Amino acid sequence: MGGFFGVVSRTDCVADLYYGTDYHTHLGTMRGGLAVQNGQGITRFIHDITNAQFRSKFEDDLPKLWGSSGIGVISDYDDQPLIIRSHHGAYAIVTVAKLENLADLVASALKRGAHFSEMSGEEASPTQVVANLIDQGDSLVDGIQSAQDAIKGSCSILLLTDDGVYAARDLLGRTPVAIGEKPGAFAVTLETCALANVGYQVNRYLGPGEIVRITQDGVETLRPPGEKMQICGFLWVYYGYPASNYEGINVEVVRYRCGGLLAQRDDVEIDMVAGIPDSGTGHAIGYANAAGIPYGRPFVKYTPTWPRSFMPQDQRVRDLVARMKLIPIREIIEGRRLLFCEDSIVRGTQLKDIIERIFACGAKEVHMRPACPPLIFSCKFLNFSRSKSELDLAGRKSIQELEGDEPADLDVYADPDSEPYCAMVERTRKRLGLTTLRYQRLEDLIAAIGLPKQRVCTYCWDGVEP
Ligand code: SF4
Known part of the structure; x- marks a missing residue:
């Protein structure tokens, strides 16, 4: 998916930028990048972080970076930041975006006479396409507005310019963007957990579609927030960091509430509650x-050499890494009836392996309680499942087993009181080899988050797209 961080300071910004960007590492696997403006121009470094941590890759660059404003990115796809020279002047750009209509945008740009450097898959860089759209505008704000209007999907942007950092949250606020403040400096971040340890406090959250310009003197709104919001509900369940807040609502607190609501509806007799590390842990503590x-840890994660949560794009490598990271503890598992909370069941292949290993260590029963409803629709708004087919989703696989490739009506599977829903869950339970499987109900997930349903994107669970 990716994440970004920016700083405007009265003093040198590089240390804050380096650590603040690093705190987005859980959101991307491919590229890391930093760009700093020092009054003489923009200095930029980009590194491949597929097999190395962000900080280790940029350590040697730090002496070459200085300046009072900068932007950084962890990207799951393209090389960023890009430095663009246009009629707006020179600027650096980073995006957290999914351009569903990338091919159409490229085709229209080519007709206008634009050109793009191609990435290895013969696709234009999405960030470059966004920059091209911005450059069609009379001003940066005008360009950002028309770029966001043209994009199907979502696009949050940071621009580093001579006169400050422009920050734009995507039109429906699917991704969060927050402003941090400390004496003499402002930061802008996707994850608020990036702020505390570099001395910033949350100043405010940008609203959907809001555009601001951050200078040493303050934060100026250039486009006010829109009315409609569709912030991604999955942030709190799965990929957001526990120490972060979105719309002022903390991830870990929501996970405790999710687990609590799962427990309230449950009647299973068990000896111990556990989480599938890491993102199941908060839900399990709540349960x-x-x-x-009692809460216990039948598995521990080997963090000294397997520290990252998002891993290589190749699914087989990811599965192997997932297996090597988790070490079971037989003394805790043997003879017990265990209930695991999990953030969600995406494909279920890694989970199946875990369940087999728990039984192999002598568990009497293994119960699973995902903190969200079954995933039925692939996300088309955020870029974190590029290569997955919708039919890989565990729920869709069960539907396919029940109905073949073309189910008559997918919506019935989103109703937890319907027979098709129960049949789908039972199929998934059997395939995974679980004693019982019960998912969170959507209304409970929404209650745990605490925002009105119409303000939260729930598309991947119920297919609703306001
Ligand atoms: S479809 Fe799912 S993952 Fe995508 S934005 Fe909506 S809630 Fe988030």
Whole structure:
């Protein structure tokens, strides 16, 4: 998916930028980039972070970077930041975006006489396409507005210019963007967990589609926020960092509430509650506290050499890494009835392997409680599942087993009180080899988040697209 961080400071910004960007590492696997403006121009470095941590890759660059404003990115796809010279002047750009209509945007740009440097897959760089759209505008704000209007999907942007950092949250606010402040400096970030340890406090959250310009003197709104919001509900369930807040709502707190609500509806008899590390942990603590049942760690994660949560794009390598990271503890598993909370079941292949290993260590029963409903529709708004077919989703696989390749009506599978839903869950339970499987209900997930349903994107669970 990716994440970004920017700083405008009265003093040198590089240390804050370096650490602040690093705190987005859980959001991307491919590229890291930093760009700093020092009054004489923009200096930029981009590195491949596929097999190395962001900080180690940029350590040697730090002495060559200085300046009072900068932007950084962790990208799951294209090389960023790009430095663009246009009629707006020179600027650096980073995006967190999914351009569903990338091919159409490229075709129209080519007709206008534009050109793009191609990436290895013969696709134009999405960030370059966004920059090209921005350059069609009379001003940067006008260009950002028309770029966001033209994009199907979502696009949040940071621009580093001579006169400050422009920040734009995507039109429906699917991705969060927050402003941080400390004496003499402002930061802009996707993850608010990036702020505290570099001394910033959250100043405010940008609204959907809001555009601001950040200078040493403050934050100026250039386009006010829109009315409609569709912030991604999956942020709180799965890929957001526990120490982060979106719309002022903390991830870990939501996960405790999710687990608590799962426990309230449950009647299973168990000896221990556990989380599938890491993102199942908060949900499991919430479950254990609400149910009054001990929380334990039947698996521990080997973090010294397997520290990252998002791993290589190749699914087989990801599965192998997932297996090597988790070490079971037989003494805790043997003879016990265990209930695991999991953020979600995406494909279920890694989970199947985990369940087999738990039984192999002598578990009597293994119950699974995902913190969100079954995923039925692939996300088309955010860029974190590029290569996956919708039919890879565990829920869709079960539907396919029940109905073949073309189910008559997918919506019935989003209704937890319907027979087709129960049949789908039962198929998934059997395939994974679980004793019981019960998913979170969507209304409980929304209650745990605490925003009105119409303000949260729930498309991947119910297919609703306001
Ligand atoms: S479809 Fe799912 S993952 Fe995508 S933005 Fe909506 S809630 Fe998030």
